[in-house]
Amino acid sequence: MTQIRRDNHNPTLIIGGGLSGLFSAWLLQQMQQPWVLVEARDRLGGRILSEPVVDQQPDGGALDMGPSWYWPDMNLRISTLVEILQLNSYRQYAEGAVLRESAAGQIPDKYPAQYSAGYSRRLEGGMANLTGALIERLPAQRIKTGTRVNQISLNDDGSYRVNMQHSASGEPLTELTADKVIVAMPPRLVAETLTFEPELSVEMLDELGSIPTWMAVHAKAVVSYPRAFWRELGLSGMAASQAGPLVEIHDASVNRADGTLAGALMGFVGYNAAARHTLGQDKLKTMIVSQLTRLFGDEAAQPDEVYLVDWTQEPLTASAADKVQNPHVHVLGGLEEISDEAHPNLVFSGSEASRTFGGYLEGALEATERAVLALYPDAEDSLSDVWEFRRW
Ligand SMILES: Cc1cc2nc3c(=O)[nH]c(=O)nc-3n(C[C@H](O)[C@H](O)[C@H](O)COP(=O)(O)OP(=O)(O)OC[C@H]3O[C@@H](n4cnc5c(N)ncnc54)[C@H](O)[C@@H]3O)c2cc1C
Known part of the structure; x- marks a missing residue:
């Protein structure tokens, strides 16, 4: 012994x-x-990764390429830690209509905002402020x-x-x-x-x-814009799509240090890791921008930047088994x-x-x-x- x-x-x-x-x-x-x-x-x-916004403004805030949300009603530990560390949080933007896209050529259906993302919160400066x-x-x-x-x-x-x-x-x-x-x-x-x-x-x-390592099989895209123009159109930025490449889209706009808002839309890519790899990042980014243009109008065709992190490409997150995991x-x-x-x-x-x-x-x-x-x-x-x- x-x-x-x-x-x-x-x-x-x-x-x-x-x-x-x-x-x-x-x-x-x-x-x-x-x-x-x-x-x-x-x-x-680790999986918490916030990228600085690249645009014409100084200190444009940070975009979450890993986790963005916590749910204060359920996540008592995170809420307590946010309080102890004196971090500022804000409610996920969810005002306005939600879009649903059944196929690429069809006009998306519009629904009133109705779901739980309204109760999730995000951290000022990105989730990397927690770590x-x-x-x-x-x-x-x-x-x-x-x-x-x-x-x-x-x-x-x-x-x-x-x-x-x-x-x-x-x-x-x-x-x-x-x-x-x-x-x-x-x-x-x-x-x-x-x-x-x-x-x-x-x-x-x-x-x-x-x-399975949660989210390791996914790729997350964030597309940044000079302003959150969809909000002015009465859209929440939320969309579900069967056409893709993004299957679930949300407003991911962040406050710049000067108090103005850097517009951003984020989404999860619906294709599996092998298909993403075959397409390559450049092609995938082009397809994402064209999907956002279909959904949110012509202004979406002019992003400041398209950020894409494929977590299956991160060997310190995704194991071999995770790369072929059912998402x-x-x-x-x-x-x-x-x-x-x-x-x-x-x-x-x-x-x-x-x-x-x-x-x-x-x-x-x-x-x-x-x-x-x-x-x-x-x-x-x-x-x-x-x-x-x-x-x-
Ligand atoms: C795209 C995405 C979206 C997500 N969205 C949300 C969300 O909105 N809300 C939510 O609650 N959760 C979300 N998650 C999950 C959340 O990110 C994780 O639950 C959390 O970050 C896990 O933290 P961890 O410390 O357990 O693991 P990790 O963050 O994976 O940390 C493990 C660390 O170990 C290191 N490591 C690995 N091998 C070794 C080694 N041999 N030697 C030394 N170091 C090693 C790694 O580099 C890594 O830094 C999301 C995750 C992703 C990827």
Whole structure:
């Protein structure tokens, strides 16, 4: 039987610098526990990605290429964090008619705005302000970007030996020793890309591999305009289309620093990853602009910029299994167990591990809370002082 050392000489290693990893770091920082965070990308945020608006104006705001929304009625953790971090939020624009396009040549049907997007909220400055505000509150020297974890091995004394490489060059880096490990990565990426010594149980590997990485199969487009002209036409910017390429469209306009509005429409591409790849980004962007022109009129033909992120092209988000995933399957159940018997001081976190909001931002916080409490069962009181988890 392995002796587990509990004297915390080595920091807790957090693998992944998405919302879950950064929130883990923030909780441990508040609990005054030592930690180190390792992120394979050169940037932090993971699936949270806000791109600056490229137009003629200085500081034109930021457009969300990953998540845009949270739902305050259901997402109590995110709402609380937004409050604690003193971020400004605003309601998703949903005033005016909704369009429905059955085929490319037909005039779209118009319906009054009727659905739940009206209750979702977005963050001023983009969702990256959420991760940005956490990063600002964390000591930078404990965060290593551009560093990829390959292998995690349990030492005889119960600590972990972690092998890493420089993400860009593949060069091996000095190994790190940690007393506890939080793996804040999509479960499928864990199953496909990390090696464990001793190996994870077959049941755990199966479960990790069975949970699709939410939205990893999708491509999101945002098209920016000098102004939100559709609003003046009594249109909400919302549309559903069977003709494509975008199947679901919403207003994504953002406030510039000078108080004016940069117009933007965002949408999800309805074609699968293989079809997107065959078309190529340039062709797809042209088709998107022509669809928006069909729906919203001639002014839509003159965008400032077309932004497109195909998340299947992001190997640190989409696993091989995600690239061929049915886009409509959303596994909400999360992980039954978050640790493997062979690795008692290692827990799996990340949004997909969440039992209640798997895949969502709220799930990333819920899973983190569960992971931190599993590793620090004695810390309930100090955790509840910094984070109101007893409220949910
Ligand atoms: C297009 C899109 C739209 C979305 N819309 C919404 C929305 O409106 N509302 C909502 O609630 N949710 C939405 N989501 C989901 C939301 O983005 C996720 O739930 C959340 O960001 C997941 O955070 P995470 O930290 O669990 O995982 P991730 O953000 O995936 O973070 C995992 C991190 O691990 C890193 N990593 C991977 N492998 C390694 C390794 N070997 N070593 C070190 N680091 C590694 C990755 O680079 C990444 O930074 C959307 C997602 C996408 C892509």
